[in-house]
Amino acid sequence: MSTPAGATTRPLAVAGARARWLRGSGVWLLAALVVALLPVVIRTPVAVPVMNQMGIAIVFALSYNMLLGQGGMLSFGHAVYVGLGGFIAAHALNHAGQGTLWLPLPLVPLVGGLGGLLFAALFGSFSTGRSGTVFAMISLGIAELMAASSLIFNEFFGGEEGITANRTKAPLLLGLEFTTDRQVYYLIAFWALVTTALMYAFSRTPVGRMANAVRDNPERAEFVGYSARWVRYVTFCASGFFAGIGGGLFAANYEILTAENMGLNASGSVLLMTYIGGIGYFLGPVLGAIVFTFLQSMLSDYTDVWLLYLGIVFLATVLFVPMGLTGIVVMHGAVWRARRLGRLVLPYTATALALAVAALGVVGLVEMIHVLVSAPVSRGTRWLFWVLVNVRTVTPWVAFAAIAIAGVLALRWTMPRAGAAFAEASRPGDAR
């Protein structure tokens, strides 16, 4: 979130604070309204499960960015806290179903959160002493440790099959039933909003601000009275708590948890989505989680190698827009305010077209390689972009290669022009 311009005199500052507060609560109300209306507006049957997945991913990614973006801790094992929180929540849900524990479904995420907090408090106690490489390596070690533990502690992790639960058997709270995806959507939406608000609030507390300071310069933080280790530890525990809530939501939504949910793949995904969204902005991970989940669920319908494309998107983000998607949006805020967005339409459209052509060529080549490698020798044809392609003939290879090269050449021509147009449009003052 950008910092508003400072006011110099006291009365102005107070008025500014109140306006900010009003605007702040307005934003939250609007967000709640949008989230409440989404399933009413979007009526396709697949949308609700995807949105449920997005909601869980948002909580997961925001909690991850407490470490990466705010605390400067690069973790390769954040799924551990989602997974452990989820397993604990699933067990609690089963006890609730058997009547040995009074726990209605809406409170299950909280149990997951406490589970995540417990293990974050444990693992954080020795991993937050240092940031950087040491922290990253320890997080990787913990992820491996949990993967090994899942094979040893069968009772808790349920072995290969994992732990299943049944959310409908839990006692009701205020008569709320959770049988359909749509009902679960509102549960996830509620917790996603509450945790987002709480995580934002955390970033505005003394320890949240000091997390930024420790990220920037742990040594100096020590010399203004703070223990960098304690600041990281408190941040780490908070992050584990919110990750655990995400795990609890996962348990409530899917009613099953396996060791995979806390594995390295899951930890890698959250890193990708957070980075794609933009780690420098509070709402970056939200955008990243939405885009990532959307691509994941859409692409996987069309191609087996969707993970490869996500990897390419990630690489492109790291190389060309390290501030993430949110960074691009924020960058254009000044242009928008100067009412010069119109000047960018033409160069941006040209770039988008060139990019689409390049992507078409590259995707065609990748898919053909995939068919060539994985399909049996007898079968070499595949529908690609509404054309039946035989990968054992030369023509499609030449065609897609030509398209790819043409796209890249066009990009080399349009990109600098789009960049120059942006620089021109974002220049302060009235440029003609």
Add this chain to the structure above:
Amino acid sequence: MSAAIELEGVHKHFGVTPIIRGVDLAIEVGTRQALIGPNGAGKSTLFNLITGKYPVSRGRIRLKGEDVTGRRPNEINRRGLSRSFQVTNIFPRLSVFENVRCAVLWSMGYGYAFWRFVDRSREARERTETVLEQLNLTARRDVPAGVLSYAEQRALEIGITIAGGADVILLDEPTSGMSRSETEQVVQLIRQVTAGRTLLMVEHDMSVVFDLADRIAVLVYGQVIAHDTPERIRASAAVQEAYLGVPAHA
């Protein structure tokens, strides 16, 4: 006795290389003192020992009478000692305002609180604004500290050091790399913000040293060879020899 900082037989060696070779030094409360010496004498190392960045190899360090030998930097800071750095050491991605506010939080008792909003704290904001005013950085308060000019960053460095209200201040070459007029402004600033406090500073600019210091300690090759008033230091043959490169003790 009323020494703010007291060193007693302090030694420091890195591996087998001795850097500080038995320093006894007392800095009286409420004085402004300078630590001078040729390059490589161990001035910055001595600062790092006093502030807890490095552990001493031997000897004791007392802060306002309390033994702080072996304490961590944050523990020493909480006991009222604050320092600046020779190489600018700020929070580059935080705004100027946030840089200073981070430095006042602990002394105002906010600690690791995660249940209160920092923006709601009027006292923290007012204290921060006062410091920014002193630093002449009010107009730059919302700029990320990393994009400030060099002189502004040096001023911020001092601001972070004094914002927490520590009564013992250590400044490590506060005017290094500055022009004449910038140096004069910094001297003004130091005089203003250290009024009524104890100051120990490392400084190479002799005009600054003689302008500010009540007493001067001369460190040569890990030992204090003189600790006296500016006039006597200026007249001392041993000090002149040390600065001319002739060994003081053959």
